[in-house]
Amino acid sequence: MYLRNALRAATAMTLVATTAAHADTLTIATVNNGDMIRMQGYTDNFTEATGIDVEWVTLEENVLRQRVTTDITTKGGQFDIMTIGMYETPIWGANGWLVPLDGLSAEYDVDDILPAMRGGLSNDGTLYAAPFYGESSMVMYRTDLMEQAGMEMPDAPTWQFIREAAAAMTDRDNDINGICLRGKAGWGEGGAFITVTANSFGARWFDEDWKPQFDQPEWNDALTFFVDMMNESGPAGYATNGFNENLSLFQQGKCGMWIDATVAASFVTNPDDSTVADKVGFALAPNSEGVDKRSNWLWAWALAIPAGTEQADSAKQFIEWATSKDYIELVAENEGWANVPPGARTSLYENPNYQEVPFAQKTLESILSADPNNPTVKPVPYVGIQFAAIPEFAGIATQVSQEFSAVYAGQQTVEEALAKAQAFTSEEMEAAGY
């Protein structure tokens, strides 16, 4: 009797299952970042204008990466639009996994996209993803603490100045750390930060023959400098701090300086969330004295169309709408200029309204000075600043960043970590046929 009822219930439940998908509905995979969530709120405007419905699949960044990578490599066809970054776009474009974004309308004005963004989202001159918002990195600092320290932040500081200022601003008794930086393992977290720091000390990931360069003195200089500075003036446990942890510390007034994504500027100057909103200044990311390369990265969250979709035309329509000048106007009208998606279009930075936003100019300067084709002072065979746009990079850099995080946690020396990084990367690159 029990078994029969259970069988009936199971059959009924299984029958309820459906797999139907609506033909006139776009399914978009995206990340849970503020600008993306805001866009979801305006989707009805697009639906009203075009009659095309939109379904959102919002996932955490790492889950999203795994999810869309699985789907695109197996041609699963689950998504009509994917939110991807500068790392994936050129690789996937070259593999033929993305629909080229050509034939965009004249009103869209594709030439208005910032050249650095357009370059980073293209392969062989073909645009494969449209930037929804872009970011570089810069220094955010407490103007009041800097003044108390009797120092003045230059527009373009050096690492040596940053270290000196951090030491002067540190006040352990009042729980103020001179500087907060990413130390968390992961190629997109601490791995990205130490890579751009190394760039600004003259280091590079690979030479022109794809030989790993961790055995070169520049890497040792960069890593040693970073560890020493953080031990002097950084927060305890910085080996596990990423973007969010540092944002939290800065917003609570526990950091004198924070060098991170330009998109953070709108968070730290928002009085609803930040206790230091009116005391924040901005400067370009630092370089080491004598090295003509700053430690700012370049990244964009962009919308791309997977080659497997049957709704490429509708998807292109959506991308044109979401990354258009009109969309920026729409957000500005409803939520103010400080909340528009930054870093994608030249016209935004020419707009007098946007120029009044305190961090706009430094954001633009940071983005414009980032060059993915020449990320270091020495020549490199790869494209990308905080990454090398090759499929093997994510796996290798994750492992390498774990070794570096172990140094930050005091578990091994700089020399040991670099030796391990060199051996591991050499092995992986050799196995990959480089």
Place this chain on the structure above:
Amino acid sequence: MARAVTTQRKTFNTALAWIVGLLIFFPILWTILTSFKTEAQAIASPPIFLNFDWTLENYAIVQERSDYMRFLWNSVIIAGGSTILGVIIAVPAAWAMAFVPSKRTKDILLWMLSTKMLPAVGVLYPIYLLFIRLGLLDSRAGLVVVLMLINLPIIVWMLYTYFREIPGEILEAARMDGATLKEEILYVLTPMAIPGIASTVLLNFILAWNEAFWTLNLTAVNAAPLTAFIASYSSPEGLFFAKLSAASTMAIAPILILGWFSQKQLVRGLTFGAVK
């Protein structure tokens, strides 16, 4: 004197049980408390425990942004369907292993358990490709089958353990009275093993409810359960801990309530046969 020692020990044991229970429950309590804070209060240092202005704003935002009921319904179907299907398959299997064992029964049991030792990601691509071929991607039916298969070894093991506690002579007596195999399992074995079956069902329902690898990787819109609902509030670039906590609280509330009401059966089933 002996009585005083017993009372003391009892008090000590009770206190220890409460401390351990509270320690285990604390992360859930903290999540629930955080869901009623503002984002600024959620990250305040030192942390604020109870002295804050309670707000329902996060729940309102989550409710506005996401169709909670759709995710909830998917969770109920997927967790319920996979558990029931699993029990239907596992009862005869466990019966055979417990009462008609062969030379290979123990090997088979170990082999079944060994399938749990394989990291799920190792078979992601084969399963994904299979789902594409069968048209099962983003379907509840597909997830019911996958989660049933994943939990089947545990269900069989648990039922096997419970069945082993039931004297075989009772079943023999039923057979001598003319009971068929079906009647023996349905009317003699199952009623005697109800506590064990109930705890197996509950435990596997909870496991299926919380499963967050396959449910995230094989769904998009139609079949996404509450695990996908929570994942949509996690952000690497932005502090949305209060909203994430509200989403988490909404996701765990049904299972917490179910666990609360069925704790008697759960404990009884899990300790079934522990004391002989």
